[in-house]
Amino acid sequence: GQKILSAPFAILGSIGVVAQLPNLHRLLKKHDVDVEVLTAGEYKRTLTIFGENTEKGREKFQDDLETTHELFKNFVARYRQQLSIDEVSTGEVWLGIAALGKQLVDELQTSDEYLASRAREADLFQLHYAEKKSLPERFGMAASTVLEHGVLKGWTRLNEQRFWQ
Structure with a gap:
Protein backbone atom coordinates (compact mmCIF):
# COMPACT_ATOMS: atom_id res chain seq x y z
CA GLY A 1 0.00 0.00 0.00
CA GLN A 2 0.97 3.59 -0.46
CA LYS A 3 -0.35 4.70 2.91
CA ILE A 4 -0.60 2.89 6.24
CA LEU A 5 -3.41 3.83 8.60
CA SER A 6 -3.56 2.66 12.18
CA ALA A 7 -5.96 2.98 15.07
CA PRO A 8 -4.34 4.82 17.99
CA PHE A 9 -4.69 1.66 20.12
CA ALA A 10 -3.35 -0.81 17.52
CA ILE A 11 -0.17 -2.73 18.25
CA LEU A 12 2.51 -2.35 15.57
CA GLY A 13 6.12 -3.26 15.08
CA SER A 14 7.59 -6.58 16.12
CA ILE A 15 10.10 -6.44 13.29
CA GLY A 16 12.15 -9.32 14.57
CA VAL A 17 12.46 -13.08 14.26
CA VAL A 18 11.92 -15.63 17.00
CA ALA A 19 12.14 -19.39 17.18
CA GLN A 20 11.69 -21.50 20.26
CA LEU A 21 11.37 -25.19 20.75
CA PRO A 22 11.37 -27.44 23.77
CA ASN A 23 14.10 -30.00 24.12
CA LEU A 24 13.10 -33.29 25.69
CA HIS A 25 16.50 -34.95 25.37
CA ARG A 26 17.30 -35.12 29.12
CA LEU A 27 13.81 -36.40 29.96
CA LEU A 28 14.06 -39.12 27.33
CA LYS A 29 17.60 -40.02 28.43
CA LYS A 30 16.42 -40.29 32.06
CA HIS A 31 13.84 -42.87 30.97
CA ASP A 32 16.26 -44.71 28.67
CA VAL A 33 14.50 -43.62 25.50
CA ASP A 34 16.77 -43.23 22.50
CA VAL A 35 15.84 -41.10 19.52
CA GLU A 36 17.66 -41.45 16.26
CA VAL A 37 17.73 -38.50 13.91
CA LEU A 38 19.01 -39.28 10.44
CA THR A 39 19.80 -36.48 8.03
CA ALA A 40 21.57 -35.95 4.76
CA GLY A 41 23.47 -32.69 4.80
CA GLU A 42 25.47 -31.26 7.66
CA TYR A 43 22.89 -28.63 8.57
CA LYS A 44 19.66 -30.41 7.66
CA ARG A 45 18.68 -30.50 11.34
CA THR A 46 20.52 -27.87 13.39
CA LEU A 47 18.33 -28.08 16.51
CA THR A 48 16.09 -30.92 17.52
CA ILE A 49 13.30 -31.45 20.01
CA PHE A 50 14.34 -34.97 20.95
CA GLY A 51 18.07 -35.27 20.36
CA GLU A 52 21.05 -33.65 21.98
CA ASN A 53 21.70 -30.20 20.54
CA THR A 54 25.25 -29.10 19.83
CA GLU A 55 26.85 -25.69 20.08
CA LYS A 56 27.61 -25.87 16.35
CA GLY A 57 23.92 -26.54 15.63
CA ARG A 58 22.86 -23.64 17.87
CA GLU A 59 25.26 -21.28 16.10
CA LYS A 60 23.95 -22.30 12.68
CA PHE A 61 20.35 -21.89 13.80
CA GLN A 62 21.16 -18.44 15.22
CA ASP A 63 22.91 -17.48 11.96
CA ASP A 64 19.79 -18.53 10.03
CA LEU A 65 17.61 -16.39 12.34
CA GLU A 66 19.92 -13.40 11.81
CA THR A 67 19.77 -13.88 8.04
CA THR A 68 15.97 -14.04 8.14
CA HIS A 69 15.89 -10.90 10.30
CA GLU A 70 18.08 -9.03 7.80
CA LEU A 71 15.80 -10.07 4.92
CA PHE A 72 12.76 -8.92 6.91
CA LYS A 73 14.37 -5.57 7.77
CA ASN A 74 15.40 -5.01 4.14
CA PHE A 75 11.88 -5.77 2.94
CA VAL A 76 10.33 -3.27 5.37
CA ALA A 77 13.01 -0.65 4.64
CA ARG A 78 12.44 -0.94 0.89
CA TYR A 79 8.77 0.05 1.28
CA ARG A 80 9.10 2.39 4.28
CA GLN A 81 12.22 4.34 3.34
CA GLN A 82 11.47 7.10 5.85
CA LEU A 83 12.03 4.66 8.75
CA SER A 84 15.07 4.43 10.92
CA ILE A 85 15.03 0.66 10.36
CA ASP A 86 17.59 -0.18 13.05
CA GLU A 87 15.51 1.73 15.60
CA ASP A 106 1.25 7.52 8.11
CA GLU A 107 -1.98 8.42 9.88
CA LEU A 108 -4.03 7.53 12.94
CA GLN A 109 -7.62 6.64 12.18
CA THR A 110 -9.95 3.88 13.30
CA SER A 111 -11.49 1.60 10.71
CA ASP A 112 -14.92 3.12 11.43
CA GLU A 113 -13.55 6.63 10.81
CA TYR A 114 -11.88 5.49 7.61
CA LEU A 115 -15.01 3.81 6.24
CA ALA A 116 -17.18 6.80 7.15
CA SER A 117 -14.84 9.20 5.36
CA ARG A 118 -14.67 6.97 2.29
CA ALA A 119 -18.47 6.67 2.27
CA ARG A 120 -18.79 10.47 2.08
CA GLU A 121 -16.49 10.52 -0.98
CA ALA A 122 -17.97 7.55 -2.84
CA ASP A 123 -21.15 6.63 -4.67
CA LEU A 124 -22.76 3.99 -2.49
CA PHE A 125 -25.52 1.67 -3.56
CA GLN A 126 -27.69 -0.42 -1.32
CA LEU A 127 -28.56 -3.78 -2.79
CA HIS A 128 -31.49 -5.89 -1.79
CA TYR A 129 -31.87 -9.46 -2.92
CA ALA A 130 -35.40 -10.72 -3.30
CA GLU A 131 -36.04 -14.27 -4.35
CA LYS A 132 -38.81 -14.48 -6.91
CA LYS A 133 -41.36 -17.11 -5.93
CA SER A 134 -43.38 -19.11 -8.38
CA LEU A 135 -47.17 -18.74 -8.56
CA PRO A 136 -47.84 -22.01 -6.66
CA GLU A 137 -45.38 -20.93 -3.96
CA ARG A 138 -47.04 -17.53 -3.63
CA PHE A 139 -50.52 -19.10 -3.61
CA GLY A 140 -49.41 -21.67 -1.06
CA MET A 141 -48.00 -19.01 1.25
CA ALA A 142 -51.09 -16.84 0.93
CA ALA A 143 -53.38 -19.80 1.57
CA SER A 144 -51.29 -20.83 4.53
CA THR A 145 -51.57 -17.36 6.03
CA VAL A 146 -55.35 -17.25 5.53
CA LEU A 147 -55.78 -20.70 7.03
CA GLU A 148 -53.52 -19.94 9.93
CA HIS A 149 -55.38 -16.76 10.84
CA GLY A 150 -58.78 -18.31 10.23
CA VAL A 151 -58.07 -21.39 12.32
CA LEU A 152 -56.45 -19.32 15.04
CA LYS A 153 -59.45 -16.95 15.25
CA GLY A 154 -61.88 -19.87 15.25
CA TRP A 155 -59.94 -21.66 17.95
CA THR A 156 -59.83 -18.49 20.07
CA ARG A 157 -63.61 -17.97 19.73
CA LEU A 158 -64.29 -21.60 20.62
CA ASN A 159 -62.15 -21.34 23.75
CA GLU A 160 -63.82 -18.05 24.73
CA GLN A 161 -67.26 -19.67 24.47
CA ARG A 162 -66.19 -22.61 26.63
CA PHE A 163 -64.66 -20.29 29.21
CA TRP A 164 -67.83 -18.20 29.62
CA GLN A 165 -70.19 -21.15 29.83
Whole structure:
Protein backbone atom coordinates (compact mmCIF):
# COMPACT_ATOMS: atom_id res chain seq x y z
CA GLY A 1 0.00 0.00 0.00
CA GLN A 2 0.97 3.59 -0.46
CA LYS A 3 -0.35 4.70 2.91
CA ILE A 4 -0.60 2.89 6.24
CA LEU A 5 -3.41 3.83 8.60
CA SER A 6 -3.56 2.66 12.18
CA ALA A 7 -5.96 2.98 15.07
CA PRO A 8 -4.34 4.82 17.99
CA PHE A 9 -4.69 1.66 20.12
CA ALA A 10 -3.35 -0.81 17.52
CA ILE A 11 -0.17 -2.73 18.25
CA LEU A 12 2.51 -2.35 15.57
CA GLY A 13 6.12 -3.26 15.08
CA SER A 14 7.59 -6.58 16.12
CA ILE A 15 10.10 -6.44 13.29
CA GLY A 16 12.15 -9.32 14.57
CA VAL A 17 12.46 -13.08 14.26
CA VAL A 18 11.92 -15.63 17.00
CA ALA A 19 12.14 -19.39 17.18
CA GLN A 20 11.69 -21.50 20.26
CA LEU A 21 11.37 -25.19 20.75
CA PRO A 22 11.37 -27.44 23.77
CA ASN A 23 14.10 -30.00 24.12
CA LEU A 24 13.10 -33.29 25.69
CA HIS A 25 16.50 -34.95 25.37
CA ARG A 26 17.30 -35.12 29.12
CA LEU A 27 13.81 -36.40 29.96
CA LEU A 28 14.06 -39.12 27.33
CA LYS A 29 17.60 -40.02 28.43
CA LYS A 30 16.42 -40.29 32.06
CA HIS A 31 13.84 -42.87 30.97
CA ASP A 32 16.26 -44.71 28.67
CA VAL A 33 14.50 -43.62 25.50
CA ASP A 34 16.77 -43.23 22.50
CA VAL A 35 15.84 -41.10 19.52
CA GLU A 36 17.66 -41.45 16.26
CA VAL A 37 17.73 -38.50 13.91
CA LEU A 38 19.01 -39.28 10.44
CA THR A 39 19.80 -36.48 8.03
CA ALA A 40 21.57 -35.95 4.76
CA GLY A 41 23.47 -32.69 4.80
CA GLU A 42 25.47 -31.26 7.66
CA TYR A 43 22.89 -28.63 8.57
CA LYS A 44 19.66 -30.41 7.66
CA ARG A 45 18.68 -30.50 11.34
CA THR A 46 20.52 -27.87 13.39
CA LEU A 47 18.33 -28.08 16.51
CA THR A 48 16.09 -30.92 17.52
CA ILE A 49 13.30 -31.45 20.01
CA PHE A 50 14.34 -34.97 20.95
CA GLY A 51 18.07 -35.27 20.36
CA GLU A 52 21.05 -33.65 21.98
CA ASN A 53 21.70 -30.20 20.54
CA THR A 54 25.25 -29.10 19.83
CA GLU A 55 26.85 -25.69 20.08
CA LYS A 56 27.61 -25.87 16.35
CA GLY A 57 23.92 -26.54 15.63
CA ARG A 58 22.86 -23.64 17.87
CA GLU A 59 25.26 -21.28 16.10
CA LYS A 60 23.95 -22.30 12.68
CA PHE A 61 20.35 -21.89 13.80
CA GLN A 62 21.16 -18.44 15.22
CA ASP A 63 22.91 -17.48 11.96
CA ASP A 64 19.79 -18.53 10.03
CA LEU A 65 17.61 -16.39 12.34
CA GLU A 66 19.92 -13.40 11.81
CA THR A 67 19.77 -13.88 8.04
CA THR A 68 15.97 -14.04 8.14
CA HIS A 69 15.89 -10.90 10.30
CA GLU A 70 18.08 -9.03 7.80
CA LEU A 71 15.80 -10.07 4.92
CA PHE A 72 12.76 -8.92 6.91
CA LYS A 73 14.37 -5.57 7.77
CA ASN A 74 15.40 -5.01 4.14
CA PHE A 75 11.88 -5.77 2.94
CA VAL A 76 10.33 -3.27 5.37
CA ALA A 77 13.01 -0.65 4.64
CA ARG A 78 12.44 -0.94 0.89
CA TYR A 79 8.77 0.05 1.28
CA ARG A 80 9.10 2.39 4.28
CA GLN A 81 12.22 4.34 3.34
CA GLN A 82 11.47 7.10 5.85
CA LEU A 83 12.03 4.66 8.75
CA SER A 84 15.07 4.43 10.92
CA ILE A 85 15.03 0.66 10.36
CA ASP A 86 17.59 -0.18 13.05
CA GLU A 87 15.51 1.73 15.60
CA VAL A 88 12.27 -0.14 14.81
CA SER A 89 13.59 -3.62 14.04
CA THR A 90 14.32 -4.64 17.61
CA GLY A 91 11.30 -6.91 17.93
CA GLU A 92 9.50 -4.34 20.10
CA VAL A 93 5.90 -3.29 19.60
CA TRP A 94 4.31 0.14 19.95
CA LEU A 95 0.78 1.47 20.17
CA GLY A 96 -0.43 3.36 17.11
CA ILE A 97 0.31 6.81 18.49
CA ALA A 98 3.97 5.89 19.19
CA ALA A 99 4.21 4.06 15.84
CA LEU A 100 3.17 7.31 14.12
CA GLY A 101 6.08 9.09 15.79
CA LYS A 102 8.43 6.35 14.55
CA GLN A 103 6.93 6.62 11.03
CA LEU A 104 5.73 3.03 11.01
CA VAL A 105 2.31 4.44 10.03
CA ASP A 106 1.25 7.52 8.11
CA GLU A 107 -1.98 8.42 9.88
CA LEU A 108 -4.03 7.53 12.94
CA GLN A 109 -7.62 6.64 12.18
CA THR A 110 -9.95 3.88 13.30
CA SER A 111 -11.49 1.60 10.71
CA ASP A 112 -14.92 3.12 11.43
CA GLU A 113 -13.55 6.63 10.81
CA TYR A 114 -11.88 5.49 7.61
CA LEU A 115 -15.01 3.81 6.24
CA ALA A 116 -17.18 6.80 7.15
CA SER A 117 -14.84 9.20 5.36
CA ARG A 118 -14.67 6.97 2.29
CA ALA A 119 -18.47 6.67 2.27
CA ARG A 120 -18.79 10.47 2.08
CA GLU A 121 -16.49 10.52 -0.98
CA ALA A 122 -17.97 7.55 -2.84
CA ASP A 123 -21.15 6.63 -4.67
CA LEU A 124 -22.76 3.99 -2.49
CA PHE A 125 -25.52 1.67 -3.56
CA GLN A 126 -27.69 -0.42 -1.32
CA LEU A 127 -28.56 -3.78 -2.79
CA HIS A 128 -31.49 -5.89 -1.79
CA TYR A 129 -31.87 -9.46 -2.92
CA ALA A 130 -35.40 -10.72 -3.30
CA GLU A 131 -36.04 -14.27 -4.35
CA LYS A 132 -38.81 -14.48 -6.91
CA LYS A 133 -41.36 -17.11 -5.93
CA SER A 134 -43.38 -19.11 -8.38
CA LEU A 135 -47.17 -18.74 -8.56
CA PRO A 136 -47.84 -22.01 -6.66
CA GLU A 137 -45.38 -20.93 -3.96
CA ARG A 138 -47.04 -17.53 -3.63
CA PHE A 139 -50.52 -19.10 -3.61
CA GLY A 140 -49.41 -21.67 -1.06
CA MET A 141 -48.00 -19.01 1.25
CA ALA A 142 -51.09 -16.84 0.93
CA ALA A 143 -53.38 -19.80 1.57
CA SER A 144 -51.29 -20.83 4.53
CA THR A 145 -51.57 -17.36 6.03
CA VAL A 146 -55.35 -17.25 5.53
CA LEU A 147 -55.78 -20.70 7.03
CA GLU A 148 -53.52 -19.94 9.93
CA HIS A 149 -55.38 -16.76 10.84
CA GLY A 150 -58.78 -18.31 10.23
CA VAL A 151 -58.07 -21.39 12.32
CA LEU A 152 -56.45 -19.32 15.04
CA LYS A 153 -59.45 -16.95 15.25
CA GLY A 154 -61.88 -19.87 15.25
CA TRP A 155 -59.94 -21.66 17.95
CA THR A 156 -59.83 -18.49 20.07
CA ARG A 157 -63.61 -17.97 19.73
CA LEU A 158 -64.29 -21.60 20.62
CA ASN A 159 -62.15 -21.34 23.75
CA GLU A 160 -63.82 -18.05 24.73
CA GLN A 161 -67.26 -19.67 24.47
CA ARG A 162 -66.19 -22.61 26.63
CA PHE A 163 -64.66 -20.29 29.21
CA TRP A 164 -67.83 -18.20 29.62
CA GLN A 165 -70.19 -21.15 29.83
